[in-house]
Amino acid sequence: MKRVFYCHKCAGHWENDTARPGFKEICTHCGAxxxxxxxxxxxxxxxxxxxxxxxxxxxxxxxxxxxxEEFEFRSGTPEQDGQKGQREQASEKFAGLFGELPDPPAKTSFDDLFRD
Incomplete structure (x- = not known):
């Protein structure tokens, strides 16, 4: 039975019976x-x-x-594997600890600092 795996670069699918591609095998969608x-x-x-x-x-x-020799293809799509930026991951973890983050204060222009 063939299983479906996904490329880390383009999320293109790769079907195979085993979870181990050949050493020089490339993605047919993007060449990675x-x-x-x-x-x-x-x-x-x-x-x-x-x-x-x-x-x-x-x-x-x-x-x-x-x-x-230890390689095994990861399961799931890249989105399911948490392929988010480090900033997004850190924000989500922080929000989980202390609740939602407050909105950042509105940016003011440099001239607004010197007005009466």
Whole structure:
């Protein structure tokens, strides 16, 4: 039974029986390498070496191909995997702790500072 996986770059689908593409296999939609850290279920930017599995080899280009034997394609679409900007993620976590963030104060022009 074929399973569907999604490219980290374009969210294009890739169907295969296994969760491991070939080392040099590319996305048919955008040409990005499929066997890369950004597509791996163990990719964790906050962990040492940005990988959940300790003692993996260092990979300089997280979007480029690598030869990691631990690679497994992540499940779900990039949107489901929380591919949001760090600022958005931090804001959501902060809002969860203290409630909604207040609206920022209206910006004033430089001339408004010196008016009576």
């Amino acid at each position: 390498y499929l066997h890369c850290c950004k597509n791996c279920r163990f990719h964790l930017p906050t962990a040492h070496n940005q990988c959940y599995i300790p003692d993996t080899e260092y990979v300089a280009d997280r979007k480029g191909l690598n030869f990691c």
